[in-house]
Amino acid sequence: MTETEIARERLRRWRLVLGGDSADGTGxxxxxxxxxxxxxxxxxxxxxxxxxxxxxxxTGRDRGAGLGASxxxxxxxxGDIRTYFPTSVVQxxxxxxxxxxxxxxxxxxxxxxxxxxxxxxxxxxxxxLSKAMPDxxxxxxxxxxxxxxxxxxxxxxxxxxxxxxxxxxxxARVHRPRHRDIDWNRTIAANLKHYxxxxxxxxxxxxxxxxxxxxxxxxxxxxxxxxxxSMAASVVYASVFGAVLASMRSITTRLVxxxxxxxxxxxxxxxPVDVLFGTQLGGGTDINRALAYCQERITRPAETVVVxxxxxxxxxxxxxxxxxxxxxxxSGVRFVALLALSDEGTPAYDRDHAAALAALGxxxxxxxxxxxxxxxxxxxxxxxxxxxxxxGRGV
Numbered sequence: 001m002t003e004t005e006i007a008r009e010r011l012r013r014w015r016l017v018l019g020g021d022s023a024d025g026t027g028x029x030x031x032x033x034x035x036x037x038x039x040x041x042x043x044x045x046x047x048x049x050x051x052x053x054x055x056x057x058x059t060g061r062d063r064g065a066g067l068g069a070s071x072x073x074x075x076x077x078x079g080d081i082r083t084y085f086p087t088s089v090v091q092x093x094x095x096x097x098x099x100x101x102x103x104x105x106x107x108x109x110x111x112x113x114x115x116x117x118x119x120x121x122x123x124x125x126x127x128x129l130s131k132a133m134p135d136x137x138x139x140x141x142x143x144x145x146x147x148x149x150x151x152x153x154x155x156x157x158x159x160x161x162x163x164x165x166x167x168x169x170x171x172a173r174v175h176r177p178r179h180r181d182i183d184w185n186r187t188i189a190a191n192l193k194h195y196x197x198x199x200x201x202x203x204x205x206x207x208x209x210x211x212x213x214x215x216x217x218x219x220x221x222x223x224x225x226x227x228x229x230s231m232a233a234s235v236v237y238a239s240v241f242g243a244v245l246a247s248m249r250s251i252t253t254r255l256v257x258x259x260x261x262x263x264x265x266x267x268x269x270x271x272p273v274d275v276l277f278g279t280q281l282g283g284g285t286d287i288n289r290a291l292a293y294c295q296e297r298i299t300r301p302a303e304t305v306v307v308x309x310x311x312x313x314x315x316x317x318x319x320x321x322x323x324x325x326x327x328x329x330x331s332g333v334r335f336v337a338l339l340a341l342s343d344e345g346t347p348a349y350d351r352d353h354a355a356a357l358a359a360l361g362x363x364x365x366x367x368x369x370x371x372x373x374x375x376x377x378x379x380x381x382x383x384x385x386x387x388x389x390x391x392g393r394g395v
Contacts, residue, residue: 037084043077044097078115090117098125108133113140118148124232128281146273152240160244160373167377168218168250183208218250219303219380222294226310227257229282233342234309237369239272258290259283286316291324302332305379309338312353322356334379337364341372363387
């Protein structure tokens with residue numbers, strides 16, 4: 001590419017960014033596909049959304065088009081952006097359209113739902129609208145949610161089952177194993193003092209092996225999930241992981257969601273879509289009440305992992321919540337506090353409550369879906385949790 005072509009391409013890109021008014025300073029015109037891309041951008045980020053942005057002063061860079069708040073025009077626009085932009089950009093633009101232009105209500109119309117690019121954030125928006133959703137839209141919405149859930153299961157289930165199966169086997173390790181059950185790495189490590197250099201070998205006086213997994217339940221996992229509005233993505237991921245855990249014979253799983261009320265969704269874990277439509281995003285938060293419910297149902301504390309997924313903004317009794325966590329921990333429960341279970345980066349959370357949990361020996365940190373299996377494996381094996389490097393995401 002010549003220097004002239006490089007300069008022309010740079011101007012083209014700046015023209016798409018700045019919007020084309022005289023103040024953009026590029027003097028570059030667009031045609032064909034570029035003009036269509038600019039029109040799609042202008043519909044969302046231009047003057048047409050001025051009513052939705054009354055508090056923002058006008059600038060010379062405001063684009064001249066707009067996105068009319070009707071389902072047909074929005075559906076056409078959704079089709080356009082899927083034509084011109086990659087999926088990751090489409091998902092960002094969809095979220096911007098909902099936030100900037102107040103288009104949430106249009107998601108209650110079937111033609112709108114059929115046009116969207118489904119992702120975790122869209123599912124969260126649909127769940128927040130589920131109680132107002134007319135019957136004519138509900139099945140379409142469930143289909144959108146199911147597509148996202150199935151995609152997540154394909155991405156996360158195999159690794160989760162493999163990681164936790166290994167952790168369960170290791171936690172059942174025995175010291176008189178049959179030959180096929182010997183854990184050779186740990187056996188060698190345990191017998192290094194019996195190394196015979198003249199023979200170049202280790203004499204394994206003590207064998208370490210994996211216990212054969214029986215069909216009886218070995219571990220109990222309680223997922224206690226905050227369903228306040230800011231936790232939407234975490235609720236989606238938690239429902240998927242809950243279904244995966246429930247499918248494993250050696251784990252019994254309970255899923256509890258809460259705001260100021262507590263709802264036990266364990267009997268719906270075979271279908272995470274049912275779980276999600278059983279939630280009600282928004283409202284207050286009473287962590288203490290939710291933990292009290294979970295604590296009352298723990299029968300084998302030494303074999304139980306409780307995972308609290310919450311931003312820790314407690315609307316209940318703070319001191320009682322902390323006492324309850326300390327009591328569970330003292331009884332042998334492995335307690336895990338996740339500020340978020342999502343890919344969204346640094347969450348907002350109550351730092352005082354996070355620090356109080358840390359003082360109890362319970363680090364509170366944000367966890368990505370990819371890290372979650374490792375966190376659960378560490379909790380099951382009662383070893384240190386793989387807390388991410390300190391970067392503002394947790395305590």
